[in-house]
Amino acid sequence: MAPTETLTAERILATTEDVLRRHGAAKATVVDVARALGVSHAAVYRHFRTKAALREAVTKRWLDRTTAELKLVVEDRSIPAxxxxxxxxxxxFAAKRKKAGDDPELFATYEVLLGENSDVVEEHIADLVGHLRLIVEEGVARGELVAPVADPELTARAVFDATGRFHDPCYSREWFKPGIDEAFTAVVELTLAALRP
Incomplete structure (x- = not known):
């Protein structure tokens, strides 16, 4: 990229993702990112004070893509809960499997980054559980669902945990095995059956 192009946080993050894909989390450096951008590493540090802050931001950006896709489903109140x-x-499940299958090098790199950025991961999980809580609460209010426990947060967390095999990266190797789609459908249907009136 031409160094005359405006250096923005978004541009740095996109380039960092490319550098991580090529070098992996263990070898990628801020100097590599700066070199790819055609700027000094000091210019990158003006946007992200430390290498850890840059890695945290790129991890959050990656997770936020999934959250944004799911939010569209949450907001579609025209269909039953x-x-x-x-x-x-x-x-x-489709988003997680796509990330793992389409770009396995970057997915492996992000597994390392997820381990480093537990606060970002916890925030992401809280967002996802919040989505489920909203759907469950609205479903209960409309008489479409029942909550097995009185606390909607506990119900949402239980539903999230019950389906962990299909979204927790530690299970990513299973996502491409024969029969996984049938297993996914079975778990989702059992979960939904527990929530229906």
Missing amino acids: DERLRGWFTAL
């Missing part, structure tokens, strides 16, 4: 839940889980 159980269908929204099914659609949400289907979109989550």
